[in-house]
Amino acid sequence: MNTFDFLLQGLLVAAQPMNLLYALIGVTLGTAVGVLPGIGPALTVALLLPVTYKLDPGGSLIMFAGIYYGGMYGGSTTSILLNTPGESASIVTALEGNKMARAGRGGPALATAAIGSFVAGLIATIALAFIAPFVVKLALVFGPREYFALMVLAFVTVSSAFGDSTLRGLTSLFIGFALAIIGIDQLTGQTRMSFGVPDLLDGIEVTTLAVAMFAIGESLYIAAQGDLGPDKVEAVKGSVWMNRQDWARSWKAWLRGTAIGFPIGAMPAGGAEIGTFLSYATEKRLTKHPEEFGNGAIEGVAGPEAANNASAAGTLVPLLTLGLPTTATAAIMLAGFQQYGLQPGPLLFATNPQLVWGLIASLLIANFMLLVLNLPLVGLWVKLLTIPKPWLYAGILLFATLGTIGANPSVFELGMLLAFGVLGYVMRIFGYPIAPVVVGLILGPLAEQQLRRALSISQGDVTVLFTSPVAAVLLVIAAAALIIPLILRARGRGEVLAQLAASED
Amino acid sequence: MSKGHTPSTETRRPDRAALVIAVFLAALGGLIFWDASRLASMGGYSGIGPATIPFVIAGGLLVLAVWTVFEALRGDFPARDRQEFGPVVWIVGGLAAQMLLLKILGFSIATGLLFAATAAAFGKRKLWMTIPIGIALCLAVWLVFAGLLQLSLPAGPLEHLFW
Numbered sequence: 001m002n003t004f005d006f007l008l009q010g011l012l013v014a015a016q017p018m019n020l021l022y023a024l025i026g027v028t029l030g031t032a033v034g035v036l037p038g039i040g041p042a043l044t045v046a047l048l049l050p051v052t053y054k055l056d057p058g059g060s061l062i063m064f065a066g067i068y069y070g071g072m073y074g075g076s077t078t079s080i081l082l083n084t085p086g087e088s089a090s091i092v093t094a095l096e097g098n099k100m101a102r103a104g105r106g107g108p109a110l111a112t113a114a115i116g117s118f119v120a121g122l123i124a125t126i127a128l129a130f131i132a133p134f135v136v137k138l139a140l141v142f143g144p145r146e147y148f149a150l151m152v153l154a155f156v157t158v159s160s161a162f163g164d165s166t167l168r169g170l171t172s173l174f175i176g177f178a179l180a181i182i183g184i185d186q187l188t189g190q191t192r193m194s195f196g197v198p199d200l201l202d203g204i205e206v207t208t209l210a211v212a213m214f215a216i217g218e219s220l221y222i223a224a225q226g227d228l229g230p231d232k233v234e235a236v237k238g239s240v241w242m243n244r245q246d247w248a249r250s251w252k253a254w255l256r257g258t259a260i261g262f263p264i265g266a267m268p269a270g271g272a273e274i275g276t277f278l279s280y281a282t283e284k285r286l287t288k289h290p291e292e293f294g295n296g297a298i299e300g301v302a303g304p305e306a307a308n309n310a311s312a313a314g315t316l317v318p319l320l321t322l323g324l325p326t327t328a329t330a331a332i333m334l335a336g337f338q339q340y341g342l343q344p345g346p347l348l349f350a351t352n353p354q355l356v357w358g359l360i361a362s363l364l365i366a367n368f369m370l371l372v373l374n375l376p377l378v379g380l381w382v383k384l385l386t387i388p389k390p391w392l393y394a395g396i397l398l399f400a401t402l403g404t405i406g407a408n409p410s411v412f413e414l415g416m417l418l419a420f421g422v423l424g425y426v427m428r429i430f431g432y433p434i435a436p437v438v439v440g441l442i443l444g445p446l447a448e449q450q451l452r453r454a455l456s457i458s459q460g461d462v463t464v465l466f467t468s469p470v471a472a473v474l475l476v477i478a479a480a481a482l483i484i485p486l487i488l489r490a491r492g493r494g495e496v497l498a499q500l501a502a503s504e505d
Numbered sequence: 506m507s508k509g510h511t512p513s514t515e516t517r518r519p520d521r522a523a524l525v526i527a528v529f530l531a532a533l534g535g536l537i538f539w540d541a542s543r544l545a546s547m548g549g550y551s552g553i554g555p556a557t558i559p560f561v562i563a564g565g566l567l568v569l570a571v572w573t574v575f576e577a578l579r580g581d582f583p584a585r586d587r588q589e590f591g592p593v594v595w596i597v598g599g600l601a602a603q604m605l606l607l608k609i610l611g612f613s614i615a616t617g618l619l620f621a622a623t624a625a626a627f628g629k630r631k632l633w634m635t636i637p638i639g640i641a642l643c644l645a646v647w648l649v650f651a652g653l654l655q656l657s658l659p660a661g662p663l664e665h666l667f668w
Contacts, residue, residue, distance in 0.1 A: 054655050164583070167576055171530065171569050177562045178533055185555040192559060193540050216600070223592035223626040390627035394620045394635075397596070398643065401603060401616060406656040414604040422597065430526065431583045448558045455553055 007129050010357030014365050019062050022055065023362050026063035027369045030070020035077050035381045036392060038222060041312070042328040042435070043214040044071035047396075049207050049336055050403040057340040058355055062362040064336050068329065069121060069366045072312050073374050076113040076305050077381050081106060081234045092276045093308070096293070096300030101234035103296050108242045112250045112298055113305040114374040115242075119251075120258040120306035121367040124313035127262055128320075129360050132349070135321040139346040144454035145465050147322075149474035151447040153481070154268040154318075154326055159436035161481040166489065168432045175423075176440020179204045186449055199412040206335040206442050208404055210328065212417045213434045215400035217424020219393045224425075233385045242298075250302040253283050257306030264307075265314020268326045279307035313363070320344050320356060323446070328435040331442045522585075523577035527570045534566030595626035611661015612651070613644040 013019065029051065033044045048067045052060035080097035093113060100109040142150075160169035182193040183203030194200040242250065260282065261275035283303040284293050293300055318324040323345035325331040337344050342352070349356050374381070387395075404417050424434060451465075458464035466472050541559035576582060599622025606615040620639030621632055629635055644663060651658040 050650075050656060051654065165581075167569065167572050170565075171573070174530075174562060174565050174569055175533075178537060178566065181537065181559050181562065188555045190544055190555045192544065192555060193537065195540075216596075219623065220593050220596055223596055223623075224588040224590070225586065226589045226592070390624040390629040393627055394623040394639065397599070397623045398616055398620050398639075398646065401600070401619065402646065402650065402656075402658070405607070405612065405658055406650065409607070409657055409659050411604055411608065414600070414607065418597065418600045418604065421600070425593070429585055429588060430522070431585075451558070452553055460553070 003130050003133055006133075006353060006357045007361060009354070010359070010361030011364070013058070013354055013358030014062065014362035019059060019358070019362060020365065022059045022063040023066045023366050024369055025051075026066020027070040027073075027366050027373060030067035031074040031370065031373055031381060032070075032384060033067075034071035034074025035384045036074075036387070036396070037078055037082055037385065038218055038392075039071075039396065040075065040214070040329075041068065041071035042210060042332060042438075043218075044068075044074070045329055045332045045336075046207050046210040046214065047399050047403060049332065049339075050406040052336070053339070053406060057342060058358055060340070061336070061355065061359050064333065065359055065363050066366040066369070068312065068333065069309075069363060069370055070373075071329075072309050073114065073117055073370050074381065076117065076308070077110060077374070077378065078385065080109050080113060080301070081382060082385055092280045092304040093301055095280070096297050098234065099294070099296035100298065100301065105296060105298075106234055108246050108298065109296075109301050110378050111242045111375060112246060112302045114371060114378075116250065116254040116257065116302045116306040117309040117374075118367055118371040119254045120261065120308075120310040121313060121370075122364065123255075123258050124262045124265075124310040125360065125363045125367065128313050128316055128363075129357075131266070131317055132321050132356075132360070135317060136346045136349050139322050142322075142470070143468070144450040144457065145468055145471045146474070148447055148450040148454055148465065149471035149478070150268065150322065150324060151443055151450065153474050153478040154324055154443060155436075155440070155447070156478045156481045157268055158326065158439045159433070161485050163433050164431065164489075166482070166486050168430070169436055172427065172432050172434070172436035173440045176437040177444045179209065179437070180441045180444035186445065187452060197412075199410065203445075204416070204441060205407065205413075206332060206438065207407065208413060208417055209420050209441055210332050210335075210438050211400045211403055212420030213424030213427075213437060214328075215396055216417065216421025217428055217434070219397055220421065220425035221428045222389075222393065233382070246298055249289075249298050253279075253299040253303035254306040256282055256286075257303040257308075258310040260303075261307030261310030262314040265311025265326075266317040267314075268318055268324060275307040275311040276304040279303040316363075320359075321346060321349070323348075325439060325442060328438045331438045334442055520577040520580055520582045523573060523582045527573035527577060530566050530573060531570035534563040534570065537566070538563040592626035595622050599623055599626075607659055609661065611664050612647050612658040613640050613663050614661055616643040616646075617641075 014023070029048055030044055033039055033047060034041065039047070045064070045067055049064075052063050055063065076093050076097070079094035080101050097109045097113065100106060155173055159173035160166040163169050180203070182200050184191055184201055191201060257275075257279040260279045264275040264278070280300055280303060283297075283299040284290070287293065287297060287299050289297060315327055315330050318326055319330045319333060321344075323334065323343055325334045334344065342348060342355070401414065401417065404413055407413075427434065427437075454465060455462070466475065537559050541556040541563065544554070544556040599619040602622065603615045603619040606618065617636060617640030620643065621635035624635045624639070625632065640663070644667070647658055647660075647664055648667060650656045651660070651664070
């Protein structure tokens with residue numbers, strides 16, 4: 001069977017009425033939560049994970065995919081109408097989009113963001129479907145040492161290659177590693193870092209950590225800023241439809257954004273932000289209306305939004321084919337798989353093709369649903385932006401704790417939620433990124449497992465890690481990604497890297 | 506977030522808070538080292554056992570602690586916004602109250618208190634109003650999630666009236 005057959009089969013799975021309903025619930029919830037200011041896609045996915053607990057794996061993952069895409073769409077609405085972007089990947093959208101909204105062109109800005117996200121999501125999801133089988137074939141020749149090298153590369157790109165400090169990125173990553181050790185060692189069954197506490201034997205839940213750091217840490221941080229007054233929501237004036245000139249200026253930007261965003265998301269390169277910044281820079285250079293940039297140029301919304309969604313789909317390539325999460329959002333999605341005992345990777349394509357292809361096909365369907373949800377119904381989502389802060393954050397904490405209680409109603413688990421929330425708050429004050437902690441927690445044990453397997457095969461010979469050409473190349477890239485930014489920052493040229501910081505996604 | 510490359514008198518002083526972080530990292534490393542050293546060495550064929558990676562991580566944390574001291578002395582940490590601790594105490598208190606009261610009073614009352622405390626942290630201090638609103642909202646949430654979605658949320662006296 002070729003990709004087309006698989007994709008058709010997947011569409012049949014995804015088009016079952018129940019699965020359509022799950023997808024619809026997923027995109028609606030994802031958009032609604034994603035629109036809320038201060039909530040990025042990672043937190044959207046973490047908060048909504050408990051909704052899927054009682055579903056079967058297929059339905060749950062389909063709903064999950066809808067939540068993921070919905071959260072991406074919702075974020076762009078927030079950043080256009082409110083000048084505090086809910087997700088770091090939308091910062092660029094806010095640059096031009098908010099200016100457009102202030103000039104009374106909020107409608108076309110929302111439209112170009114939604115249609116651009118749709119075009120990018122469509123192309124990128126199809127690209128995902130066609131690339132995935134090749135990566136799977138490639139992955140089959142990967143041994144433990146290649147996987148280990150790939151994970152080392154992911155660690156470096158997530159923690160220290162971008163952002164404003166190598167030290168703080170690595171520190172976050174190692175805090176994640178330290179938390180990852182807790183529990184029972186997978187290979188020997190010995191308990192590590194549990195100190196005789198039975199609740200620690202299962203280790204730290206990724207969702208508990210992510211919800212604590214993103215929701216509680218963020219709420220504490222915002223609360224501690226004191227009363228800053230209400231955020232100004234720009235009203236959507238006039239038509240949401242774009243005129244002929246808007247279309248003419250948008251469509252190329254969408255395609256370029258997609259072409260930039262997808263490969264960057266597909267590589268273990270640390271998130272959607274880089275793609276959006278590159279797309280913005282490209283549009284700024286190619287535009288025929290340079291005077292409008294900074295004052296609300298529609299290309300500056302269209303391109304980055306497309307890049308944002310394309311790289312969200314791209315992130316699914318390493319996640320589904322290699323089981324390698326490269327963003328905090330992907331790490332939480334991996335946790336979503338693991339709650340059903342599913343480990344994404346080449347094997348999943350062989351043992352559970354219906355599930356994987358149903359998931360990919362439902363992404364296509366979710367994308368159509370989101371276009372419908374976001375264009376005519378945008379006024380409804382805008383209302384969500386006007387929720388006053390006290391109720392908004394009270395609600396966020398209500399649902400944050402609901403998820404933890406639903407997964408494990410124990411005082412101990414809530415205590416961990418509180419402790420990690422305070423840790424996240426302190427890290428936020430001192431400018432430590434959160435994403436590396438989450439990725440370190442979920443990927444650390446997998447990397448350890450692969451390393452120990454590789455060394456078991458070689459009977460303890462460490463040089464084996466470097467003698468495979470693939471592994472050696474990956475490790476060299478990882479070393480370069482660690483050292484080059486260090487040199488750049490030491491020479492005072494770190495601003496560019498700081499702008500690309502993966503603060504949440 | 507701007508980095509301390511622009512020399513100013515304030516950022517060039519040793520950063521006490523950053524030194525505390527360094528101590529924390531070193532302590533965490535030490536804890537992992539202590540815990541790993543009591544594990545039996547079961548290297549097997551690979552020569553690395555359950556204790557090896559913890560040792561590496563502990564070592565990494567110690568290196569990062571030293572690096573943090575270095576950056577703290579140079580004043581390389583970014584400038585921090587002033588934090589107001591009143592709201593933080595409200596939220597932490599709300600979470601602690603929910604944690605302790607969850608089993609006794611059930612989901613709705615415990616989480617309703619958290620709701621009211623969070624609203625208070627953001628300026629809505631009329632607790633006689635926010636606590637009932639919070640409890641009513643949480644009860645609705647409980648009915649949806651525990652009733653319809655069959656999530657196991659602890660029930661208390663209030664929930665038993667309905668279910």
